[in-house]
Amino acid sequence: MSFWNDPLKVVADWLLGVFTGWGMSETLALILIGFLGVLLLISLLMMLDIFLVWVERKVVSRFQDRIGPNRVGPYGLIQPFADIIKLIIKEDITPGGADKVVYNLAPILSMMSVLILWAVVPLAPTVLGVDLNIGVLYIIAAGAIGTLSIIMAGWSSNNKFALIGAFRQVAVMVSFEIPMLTMLLIPTIFAGSMGMNAIIQGQEVWYFWIAPLAAVIFLIAAIAELGRAPFDMAEGESELVSGFNIEYSGMKFGMFYAGELLHAFTFGGFLAILFFGGYRFFGLEKVSPFLAIATLIFKAFVGYFIIMWVKYTLLRIRIDHMLAFNWKFLTPLAFTLLMVTALMNAILKGTPTWLYVSLMFLSNVVVAWIALEIARSYSRQEREKVEGSKASSLVEIEAAHH
Amino acid sequence: MTGEQIAFLVVAIFTLVAGLLVVTTRNLVHAALWLVATLFGVAVTYGLLRANFLAVVQVVVYIGAIAILFIFAVMLTRKDMRDQGPQLNRNWLVGAILAMLTFVGLFFLLQSWNGMSMRAAEIPLKFDVVFELGNALTSPDGYVLPFEIASVLLVAALVGAVYVAFNRK
Amino acid sequence: MVPLSWYLIFAAALFSIGLFGVLSRRNAVAILLGIELMLNSVNINLAAFWRYGDVFNMTGQVFAIIVFAVAAAEVSVGLALVISVYRRRNTVVADEIDMMKW
Numbered sequence: 001m002s003f004w005n006d007p008l009k010v011v012a013d014w015l016l017g018v019f020t021g022w023g024m025s026e027t028l029a030l031i032l033i034g035f036l037g038v039l040l041l042i043s044l045l046m047m048l049d050i051f052l053v054w055v056e057r058k059v060v061s062r063f064q065d066r067i068g069p070n071r072v073g074p075y076g077l078i079q080p081f082a083d084i085i086k087l088i089i090k091e092d093i094t095p096g097g098a099d100k101v102v103y104n105l106a107p108i109l110s111m112m113s114v115l116i117l118w119a120v121v122p123l124a125p126t127v128l129g130v131d132l133n134i135g136v137l138y139i140i141a142a143g144a145i146g147t148l149s150i151i152m153a154g155w156s157s158n159n160k161f162a163l164i165g166a167f168r169q170v171a172v173m174v175s176f177e178i179p180m181l182t183m184l185l186i187p188t189i190f191a192g193s194m195g196m197n198a199i200i201q202g203q204e205v206w207y208f209w210i211a212p213l214a215a216v217i218f219l220i221a222a223i224a225e226l227g228r229a230p231f232d233m234a235e236g237e238s239e240l241v242s243g244f245n246i247e248y249s250g251m252k253f254g255m256f257y258a259g260e261l262l263h264a265f266t267f268g269g270f271l272a273i274l275f276f277g278g279y280r281f282f283g284l285e286k287v288s289p290f291l292a293i294a295t296l297i298f299k300a301f302v303g304y305f306i307i308m309w310v311k312y313t314l315l316r317i318r319i320d321h322m323l324a325f326n327w328k329f330l331t332p333l334a335f336t337l338l339m340v341t342a343l344m345n346a347i348l349k350g351t352p353t354w355l356y357v358s359l360m361f362l363s364n365v366v367v368a369w370i371a372l373e374i375a376r377s378y379s380r381q382e383r384e385k386v387e388g389s390k391a392s393s394l395v396e397i398e399a400a401h402h
Numbered sequence: 403m404t405g406e407q408i409a410f411l412v413v414a415i416f417t418l419v420a421g422l423l424v425v426t427t428r429n430l431v432h433a434a435l436w437l438v439a440t441l442f443g444v445a446v447t448y449g450l451l452r453a454n455f456l457a458v459v460q461v462v463v464y465i466g467a468i469a470i471l472f473i474f475a476v477m478l479t480r481k482d483m484r485d486q487g488p489q490l491n492r493n494w495l496v497g498a499i500l501a502m503l504t505f506v507g508l509f510f511l512l513q514s515w516n517g518m519s520m521r522a523a524e525i526p527l528k529f530d531v532v533f534e535l536g537n538a539l540t541s542p543d544g545y546v547l548p549f550e551i552a553s554v555l556l557v558a559a560l561v562g563a564v565y566v567a568f569n570r571k
Numbered sequence: 572m573v574p575l576s577w578y579l580i581f582a583a584a585l586f587s588i589g590l591f592g593v594l595s596r597r598n599a600v601a602i603l604l605g606i607e608l609m610l611n612s613v614n615i616n617l618a619a620f621w622r623y624g625d626v627f628n629m630t631g632q633v634f635a636i637i638v639f640a641v642a643a644a645e646v647s648v649g650l651a652l653v654i655s656v657y658r659r660r661n662t663v664v665a666d667e668i669d670m671m672k673w
Contacts, residue, residue: 027405102435133532137458144466148438151473155431163477170470177466194532410573414581421585421608425592430601437604440585444611451578451622456614456635463639468607468646475600475650479657490595491666497594505587512579520575520623529626538629545633552640559644567651569658 004288006126008037041129042115045262052261053080055301056308063312083254090250095158098247102156107248107255109149114263117142121269122197123296124279124289135196136184139270140177143225146263147173150227153256154244165243168233168319173225175326179334180221186214186341187274200278208275209357211341213364215275217334222267223307224322226260230314231322268303272296276303333371340367410450417443428489430480434472441465455532578619585612599653599663603646610642 003010012033019029054069054077061068069076094103119129120138132138147170154166188194190210191202199207208215224231233243245256272278276299279285285292317325344363348356420439427433441464448457538544585608592605614635621631657663 099431102431132454133530134455134458137455137462141458141461141466144462147466147470151470152435155473155477167474174467174470404572407573407577410577414577418581418584418588421588424604424608425588425596425601430598433601433604437607440608441611444585444615447578447581447615448618450573451618453618453621453632453635456618456632459636459639460614463643464607464611468643471646471650472600472604472607475654478654479600479663489597489601491597494595497591500594501587501591504590505583508583508586509580512576512583521572531626531632534627535629535632538633539636544629548633548637552637555644556640559648563647563651566648567654 004290007289008127012037037129041118045115045118046258048265049258049262050080050084052265052304053083053258055304056261059305059308060312063309087251087254092250092252093247095247097158099156099158102152103247104252106149106153106156107252107259109152110146111255111259113142113146113149114259114266116145117263117266120196121266121273121296122200122278124292125197125201125285127289127293128197131195131197133193133195133198136188136194136199139184140181143173143177150244153248157244157247159247162244162246165233165246169227169244172231172233172319172322172326173227175323176221176224176231176330179217179326179330180225182331182334182338183214183218183221184274185338186211189342189345196273196278200273200280203277203280205353205357206275206277210360211275211337211364212361213337213368214341215271216368217330217337218274219271219306219310220330222271223310224326226264226267226307228260228264228307229311230317232316233319233322264307265300265304268305268307269296269300271303271306272299329371329375333367336371337364337367340364406450410447413443413446413450417447426489430476430489431473434469434476437472438465438469441469452531455535575619575623578615578623582612582615582619585609585615597664597666599656599665599668600650602665603649603653606649607642607646610638614638 015033015036016026016029019032020026024032057079058068058076069079072078072082094100117139120132120135122128122131150173151166151170154162154164154169157163187199187202187207190207191199193199193202245253248256273296278299279292279296281291281295284295340363341360344360348359351359417440420436420443423436424433424440427436441460445457445460445465448454448460539549540546589605589608589612592608593602594605596602596605617631617635617638621629621635624631653663656668660668662668
């Protein structure tokens with residue numbers, strides 16, 4: 001096997017030879033090689049993170065019909081480095097009365113919860129951190145640690161606005177985990193396994209064509225988990241003066257910000273892996289792992305662009321509307337979709353592919369249409385209630401006028 | 403000392419120290435955060451025992467839900483942001499003695515059992531633990547009945563908790 | 572190779588620490604924290620016996636999952652009760668919640 005077919009194994013074997021040649025025992029050499037692999041992945045991710053800051057600022061500026069940073073370097077490419085230098089040389093203020101250990105630990109945990117997600121992302125069939133057979137649940141677990149870091153940040157800042165922002169954000173994150181987990185079960189049903197590699201290998205037909213509504217609900221739940229608009233109640237500049245990270249300045253704020261961008265890119269990657277075929281592109285991944293990595297990164301950027309598109313187009317939703325939307329609409333819809341998908345999958349087990357794909361797609365469209373009809377009739381009732389009271393009050397005002 | 407033994411010792415000492423800090427810190431929010439550390443240590447222990455589904459579910463359920471519930475409850479039930487007074491009640495010495503006696507009693511009980519130095523058998527490579535667990539939880543001659551009753555229990559607890567804590571204004 | 576005794580002694584120690592927390596703390600929420608430690612130690616025991624006994628018999632892990640569910644149910648109801656008591660009596664110190672009705 002050559003370097004182009006299986007790069008990680010070739011490099012690991014070479015390093016093992018080098019280390020045992022220096023006299024190290026084999027287990028210690030293996031542990032050290034593991035550490036070096038982790039270090040390499042994290043370094044590449046942080047460099048990607050810097051690039052993501054530039055992408056975010058350029059994209060938001062184009063959505064807002066302006067040019068964005070273009071002074072610092074060609075097309076503003078050096079701008080993120082200028083931002084990093086600014087954040088590092090800022091004064092590191094800890095608010096008086098803040099709980100120092102928890103205050104300093106929160107941004108570290110927030111960044112950690114994003115970086116550990118990449119341990120299960122399969123960049124290529126042979127380039128992945130660890131092929132956990134429960135990779136899908138691992139995503140939720142990493143999200144749980146992120147939730148914890150936000151509440152630590154909000155509480156330790158010794159600031160009422162930070163606490164309210166943290167409470168709201170945690171309530172939204174914990175609530176939207178349920179439709180997200182349910183939608184993560186749908187690729188599991190199709191692939192027969194919770195492992196990420198198995199889900200990608202099972203996508204002869206993209207799971208998006210078999211379960212489009214699942215992809216949409218997963219996207220909505222993922223955007224809520226990320227804490228980005230339209231679900232960014234915690235960071236609404238006009239409501240809560242940036243919520244749980246009010247008291248954070250300098251590089252600690254930089255960790256929260258960069259962590260959020262990397263988290264958004266990671267979920268763009270998960271959308272690509274779970275519903276759009278991951279690193280597959282009509283057999284291209286068998287040619288070389290580097291093409292597979294490039295395909296996955298490209299698809300992740302498309303997913304990230306969709307997440308940014310949603311952020312810069314939609315208005316912020318109020319916190320009680322957000323939670324009502326989750327508990328009264330999204331969760332029942334997610335459970336219904338799971339049951340319908342499982343049932344249809346069992347019924348259509350042996351049918352030819354074109355029939356299977358079209359019937360599953362149709363069932364998703366039917367479920368979505370019924371759900372939207374129910375939502376529409378509910379909103380019609382609400383509107384009639386408001387209109388009725390408004391019309392009667394208008395009549396009273398007219399009567400009092402004459 | 404094999405690598406696995408060292409790993410187990412590190413995890414066990416970390417978890418026990420975190421557990422001790424849970425029951426002795428004065429500041430309750432710190433106690434809840436040390437509980438998170440303890441639960442994480444227990445999750446790593448499940449990983450060492452090759453029960454990886456349990457490890458991930460431990461993080462999701464205990465750290466992601468129960469620990470956050472504790473933190474919320476601590477923040478909602480304090481008269482001011484500081485912590486007042488000692489955290490141990492008048493009978494703490496009796497409690498400590500009882501806990502020590504329990505541990506020593508369990509230790510001697512376990513020593514007298516000859517299965518104590520059992521070593522773990524290898525799990526065969528083709529054995530998919532998660533698949534078998536799913537089979538056991540949902541097959542009629544498995545444990546589907548306790549599973550369904552546990553889910554009914556959770557629904558009852560959900561409704562009960564919301565009803566009890568509901569703020570009637 | 573880690574012998575079974577290490578896991579069982581670890582679980583027994585965690586159980587005793589939880590027991591100390593339940594018996595000696597004033598705050599009701601802190602008592603619930605001790606109960607959580609005890610439930611976790613029981614789970615470690617179950618998982619250890621699954622691994623060191625017959626790996627093909629899934630009873631240990633199934634029991635551990637049921638304990639997860641029961642612990643979650645118990646914590647949510649317990650904390651709801653503590654919050655409700657705090658709203659009425661403005662205290663969560665277990666010693667001061669000593670009258671049924673006044």
